[in-house]
Amino acid sequence: MQHRVSPFLMSxxxxxxxxxYVPILVLIGYSFNASALVSVWGGFSTxxxxxxxxxxxxxxxAWLSLKIGVVVSTGSVILGTLAAISLVRFKxxxxxxxxxxxxxxxxxxxxxxxxxxxxxxxxxxxxxxxxPHRGFTTIVIAHIAFCSAYVTIxxxxxxxxxxxxxxxxxxxxxxxxxxxxxDTTLPxxxxxxxxxxxxxxTLSLDDLVISSFVSGPGASTLPMVIFSKVKLGVSPDVNALxxxxxxxxxxxxxxxxxxxxxxxxxxxxxEQMAER
Amino acid sequence: MAAIPQQAVPQTLPRxxxxxxxxxxxxxLIILPPLLYLFVFFLIPFAFALxxxxxxxxxxxxxxxxxxxxSPDWHIHLTLNLGNLKYLFTDEVYGLSYLYSLKxxxxxxxxxxxxxxxxxxxxxxxxxxxxxxxLLIIILPFWTSFLLRVYALxxxxxxxxxxxxxxxxxxxxxxxxxxxxxxxxxYLGIIYSYLPFMVLPLFATLEKLDHxxxxxxxxxxxxxxxxFLDVTLPLSMPGIIAGSMLVFIPAIGEFxxxxxxxxxxxxxxxxxxxxxxxxxxxxxVASAVAIAFLVLLVGPIALYQHYSTKQLEA
Numbered sequence: 001m002q003h004r005v006s007p008f009l010m011s012x013x014x015x016x017x018x019x020x021y022v023p024i025l026v027l028i029g030y031s032f033n034a035s036a037l038v039s040v041w042g043g044f045s046t047x048x049x050x051x052x053x054x055x056x057x058x059x060x061x062a063w064l065s066l067k068i069g070v071v072v073s074t075g076s077v078i079l080g081t082l083a084a085i086s087l088v089r090f091k092x093x094x095x096x097x098x099x100x101x102x103x104x105x106x107x108x109x110x111x112x113x114x115x116x117x118x119x120x121x122x123x124x125x126x127x128x129x130x131x132p133h134r135g136f137t138t139i140v141i142a143h144i145a146f147c148s149a150y151v152t153i154x155x156x157x158x159x160x161x162x163x164x165x166x167x168x169x170x171x172x173x174x175x176x177x178x179x180x181x182x183d184t185t186l187p188x189x190x191x192x193x194x195x196x197x198x199x200x201x202t203l204s205l206d207d208l209v210i211s212s213f214v215s216g217p218g219a220s221t222l223p224m225v226i227f228s229k230v231k232l233g234v235s236p237d238v239n240a241l242x243x244x245x246x247x248x249x250x251x252x253x254x255x256x257x258x259x260x261x262x263x264x265x266x267x268x269x270x271e272q273m274a275e276r
Numbered sequence: 277m278a279a280i281p282q283q284a285v286p287q288t289l290p291r292x293x294x295x296x297x298x299x300x301x302x303x304x305l306i307i308l309p310p311l312l313y314l315f316v317f318f319l320i321p322f323a324f325a326l327x328x329x330x331x332x333x334x335x336x337x338x339x340x341x342x343x344x345x346x347s348p349d350w351h352i353h354l355t356l357n358l359g360n361l362k363y364l365f366t367d368e369v370y371g372l373s374y375l376y377s378l379k380x381x382x383x384x385x386x387x388x389x390x391x392x393x394x395x396x397x398x399x400x401x402x403x404x405x406x407x408x409x410x411l412l413i414i415i416l417p418f419w420t421s422f423l424l425r426v427y428a429l430x431x432x433x434x435x436x437x438x439x440x441x442x443x444x445x446x447x448x449x450x451x452x453x454x455x456x457x458x459x460x461x462x463y464l465g466i467i468y469s470y471l472p473f474m475v476l477p478l479f480a481t482l483e484k485l486d487h488x489x490x491x492x493x494x495x496x497x498x499x500x501x502x503x504f505l506d507v508t509l510p511l512s513m514p515g516i517i518a519g520s521m522l523v524f525i526p527a528i529g530e531f532x533x534x535x536x537x538x539x540x541x542x543x544x545x546x547x548x549x550x551x552x553x554x555x556x557x558x559x560x561v562a563s564a565v566a567i568a569f570l571v572l573l574v575g576p577i578a579l580y581q582h583y584s585t586k587q588l589e590a
Binding site: 005008009012017020022024026027030078082083086095099102106108110112114116118121124127141142144146152202203205206209213223227230231234238246252261 | 306309310313319324328394395398401417421422427428430475522529546549553559577580585
């Protein structure tokens, strides 16, 4: 269905993409600026990157964010995949509408509302049950709630298009339903799980608003530290830090995209093989 | 709430009946963990916010009073403070900032649609291999931190930023333009941040569009613009609604963009909520604002859910 794209559409596309990328590229460029004055180009230098290594506040925050990211993405992949299996495989069950709603709502809910309401829950829980204390635990719980929604959406479409005949064959040969699923369907959706993990990781690593609400004293994530610095204006060490994070997230997203594309291609190949 | 399996399996049961039990109720082992988790940590919090919006502020931890209390003579007292609700309607800062947020989000969404639609259409009309590359190019900023992208934008539009330097150098202006801390900067920030959210759902519907319909319209003598209005536009309606809601709803509650790019006049509801919470530490009023805000969002969220499930099923 090849069709000529009008020059008008093509030029808007190019301008749009340029607008999306120019600020990021300029930011990365200026992170290598030797001058401490952010508007004057003073030659190429990696000073600001070297300075980050000696900034304890930033290192602590980065370490906390990485720990949170790993726990959150692992938890989100488990919960999100269970939710995806529920929605794809069990057509009718009590609570299905509720689950569908709760999986889709976090995608559009303004973060500020999610953050406030979750904080109020945690504070009331701490008052009544003595758990959880605000900090690492509460940030992890809050992040899993919205990251698992993204995992569910990623896995759901893959699971819906997965071929069930192998799983049925395994069950005919005597495997239990869980064993059959783990042996046949799980490997075919594994790349979707991996990309779900990476996407949860970037979402958790980037979150500012929800973390700010549910975190407690002494637990500052990387975005919280960056935000307090950015409020004061543009500074060269934030340029370096931001460039590092953007590159890390970029690698995660590209890798996730690569995994998804590879399964897609594999699926098409399998279908062609099957037709022969 | 979902039905919970009635009782645990007694260990003494013979193996067959345990298998039987698993066959009938085993699916709840898969459904319940995510259902319960999201119920407790996503839905229940709204109930807590509703309850706390009826409390009074107090100098203690947590900084609000209990709604229910038991007096020494075993009377249960229910104290509902409707003052916060009244405060929302009498102090005009909440109403005004909400209306201002609505206005800003609405026009930003329109501009995003005007830019995003031709972009999505252009991507949908390229070959499959180009499509996947272009999509990746759009998705990459979609996942990049809002905070960092807004910060990057500040580097372009501030007084000594790239834009002003370029314009000065070209001789188009003779003194730097004041863009930061203006309404224009807020619009620019929202459009810049949310554009990918508009393009992706639009592309998803435009890609599925049956091209033979356009050719048929052409064969029957429709000029391209007419074919677009009669065929492409109506068929892409689910994508337009989903994309618009994906921009509109989060933009109303936006906090980072008005705080970093806007001036003191750009009081959006997200900023008011943040200040009420962290600045004034008035949690009951903040809860009341959040609940009122949520009630006003139910319509747009339902609209989004309706069209996005339609798109999934298509």
